[in-house]
Amino acid sequence: MTYETIFTRSLNRRLEKKNMGFRALMGCVVVVLFLCVVVKPYIGPLPFLSLEQSITSGLEMFMSTKGGDEPQQSWSSIVHNLTNSRSQVYDMYGDIIRIHGNSSTIFIPSIHQHITNSNWTTKPYARLFDKTAMKRVRKFTIIHQTLENLPHCTRNFTSPAIIFSTGGYAGNNYHDFADVLMPLYSTSQQFSKNVIFLVADFHSYWTYEYKLILDNLSEHHIIDIDKENEVLCFPRLIVGLKANKELSVDRSLQFPPISTANFTNFLRNTYSSERVSVGNECKKTNTRGPRLLIISRNETRHLTNGDKVANMARSMGFEVVVREIGWEKPKVAKFVNSFDVMIGVHGAGLTNMVFLPEKAVLIQIVPFALDSVAKSYYDEPTKDMNLRYLEYKVSLNESSLYGKYPIDSEIYRNPGSMHDKGWLVFKSIYMDNQDVNVDLDRFRITLLKALELVCR
Ligand SMILES: *[C@@H]1O[C@H](CO)[C@@H](O)[C@H](O)[C@H]1NC(C)=O
Ligand SMILES: *[C@@H]1O[C@H](CO)[C@@H](O)[C@H](O)[C@H]1NC(C)=O
Ligand SMILES: *[C@@H]1O[C@H](CO)[C@@H](O)[C@H](O)[C@H]1NC(C)=O
Ligand SMILES: *[C@@H]1O[C@H](CO)[C@@H](O)[C@H](O)[C@H]1NC(C)=O
Ligand SMILES: *[C@@H]1O[C@H](CO)[C@@H](O)[C@H](O)[C@H]1NC(C)=O
Ligand SMILES: *[C@@H]1O[C@H](CO)[C@@H](O)[C@H](O)[C@H]1NC(C)=O
Ligand SMILES: *[C@@H]1O[C@H](CO)[C@@H](O)[C@H](O)[C@H]1NC(C)=O
Ligand SMILES: *[C@@H]1O[C@H](CO)[C@@H](O)[C@H](O)[C@H]1NC(C)=O
Numbered sequence: 001m002t003y004e005t006i007f008t009r010s011l012n013r014r015l016e017k018k019n020m021g022f023r024a025l026m027g028c029v030v031v032v033l034f035l036c037v038v039v040k041p042y043i044g045p046l047p048f049l050s051l052e053q054s055i056t057s058g059l060e061m062f063m064s065t066k067g068g069d070e071p072q073q074s075w076s077s078i079v080h081n082l083t084n085s086r087s088q089v090y091d092m093y094g095d096i097i098r099i100h101g102n103s104s105t106i107f108i109p110s111i112h113q114h115i116t117n118s119n120w121t122t123k124p125y126a127r128l129f130d131k132t133a134m135k136r137v138r139k140f141t142i143i144h145q146t147l148e149n150l151p152h153c154t155r156n157f158t159s160p161a162i163i164f165s166t167g168g169y170a171g172n173n174y175h176d177f178a179d180v181l182m183p184l185y186s187t188s189q190q191f192s193k194n195v196i197f198l199v200a201d202f203h204s205y206w207t208y209e210y211k212l213i214l215d216n217l218s219e220h221h222i223i224d225i226d227k228e229n230e231v232l233c234f235p236r237l238i239v240g241l242k243a244n245k246e247l248s249v250d251r252s253l254q255f256p257p258i259s260t261a262n263f264t265n266f267l268r269n270t271y272s273s274e275r276v277s278v279g280n281e282c283k284k285t286n287t288r289g290p291r292l293l294i295i296s297r298n299e300t301r302h303l304t305n306g307d308k309v310a311n312m313a314r315s316m317g318f319e320v321v322v323r324e325i326g327w328e329k330p331k332v333a334k335f336v337n338s339f340d341v342m343i344g345v346h347g348a349g350l351t352n353m354v355f356l357p358e359k360a361v362l363i364q365i366v367p368f369a370l371d372s373v374a375k376s377y378y379d380e381p382t383k384d385m386n387l388r389y390l391e392y393k394v395s396l397n398e399s400s401l402y403g404k405y406p407i408d409s410e411i412y413r414n415p416g417s418m419h420d421k422g423w424l425v426f427k428s429i430y431m432d433n434q435d436v437n438v439d440l441d442r443f444r445i446t447l448l449k450a451l452e453l454v455c456r
Helices: 005-043 054-066 131-135 173-191 204-209 211-217 260-270 306-315 329-337 348-355 371-384 415-420 423-431 440-455
Strands: 078-081 090-100 105-109 119-122 140-145 161-165 196-200 231-239 291-295 319-323 341-345 361-366 388-393
Touching: 161 173, 173 211, 173 260, 173 348, 204 211, 211 260, 211 329, 260 329, 260 348, 260 371, 291 306, 291 348, 306 319, 306 440, 329 348, 341 348, 348 361, 348 371, 361 371, 361 440, 371 388, 388 440, 415 423
Parallel strands: 105 140, 161 196, 161 231, 291 319, 291 341, 341 361, 361 388
Antiparallel strands: 078 090, 090 105, 090 231, 119 140
């Protein structure tokens, strides 16, 4: 997992501010599109609208075709640029969009000579700001072509399609959800399963792992687009997945609106998880205590006194299970859903909170110097999932980093300066070589709060 987010956050904020103006512009574009689509039958061919050339050219075309004779060839396409700082997304429709998978080329029919030479590239993976991830994503070239230069359709589809990549960091539990599955839900939910998934950087283990989710989002066979040597033709093609923040559903431009809670609810339906919300177990007499899952990590960021934490929790009335979470999603989903409280040191295992019932409590143990990533990756997303969040910040004397370096080391005094030396330096010091041994007296206070939350 990487955390280049830290470096790019302020940049993102700046970009988002810029986007406000961009959104206003988009509003105008939507109005123009509406006019064109609705009024089209009465006025002749649709203009091509690239967002670059944008509104004015769209209006010009609209005006210029209004009184004129009907051209013989009445066809054109619209490209909707939904790109933000997190993801490049192009939504194309109007005329038949063609894709030749093996050469990663998408063809947009165009009647306008002046744009027929314009083309651009895009990578359909929602972590645009992370160079390492994006290097592992297949690049697609999008080309405007006049009719005579378009390749011949060898397979015609009547449903829309979405292209996305399972390269990047896919295969890591966190990134599977944050970069692929939640953005895929945001992008595909509007089609009520009548949508075709074209997967780039295809891995059969990955589509197998998430088969139930994919089957519940699309009723069509998945196409391994890298291998495809035919020219596939679609009435509408979306390249890339919509995303706007970590581990969340992008609700922009969705109607009716959807939320992250819709996604976790979708997961519970998909995996037939029984518990929608935490009940009131503790109040009933002669019944079990609240169930507590401690996610263990063997290799890095190990909770050294996990056994003692487990025993203390048991003595407080919790029913405790300590487990390293495996891979078979249907089993994991049901298992995690049976808990009321989940504890773990910051890391991909915490992603399993997507399977918890609503109102469950997530306790994140935040190792020394990892506050910022802890917040954006797991703290903030809990709010949209209707979970409760508690945090246990590890102080230096509970960290295995203590005593490892001279007492006045920059590593203790100024972790930010390690960022400046590069992500890999930071990662190696604080992520890959830090275990934690929590202060039991202090941790008890956090557990008591959790108990109060689930038993209230
Ligand atoms: C799409 O929008 C993004 C962000 O505004 C911009 O950087 C990019 O150049 C646009 N793409 C095209 C093909 O115009
Ligand atoms: C894409 O456009 C560039 C410059 O506009 C041109 O040199 C290049 O040949 C084009 N590529 C294709 C595949 O049309
Ligand atoms: C697909 O449709 C186009 C035009 O709509 C037609 O020319 C072409 O023959 C069709 N291809 C197949 C394989 O049916
Ligand atoms: C796709 O193209 C590559 C070369 O770019 C080639 O090696 C490969 O065999 C092609 N795959 C198929 C299924 O045609
Ligand atoms: C999303 O959740 C809201 C509120 O619970 C609900 O009204 C809506 O139907 C849900 N939408 C979908 C697509 O599940
Ligand atoms: C997903 O699949 C499950 C089980 O197959 C089904 O009960 C549920 O209604 C499906 N949900 C959606 C949104 O299709
Ligand atoms: C983690 O540790 C447990 C018990 O110490 C062991 O059973 C398990 O195989 C380990 N897992 C890995 C991936 O090393
Ligand atoms: C550990 O450090 C915290 C503050 O950083 C302090 O309150 C606590 O007493 C220390 N514990 C020990 C055992 O030194």
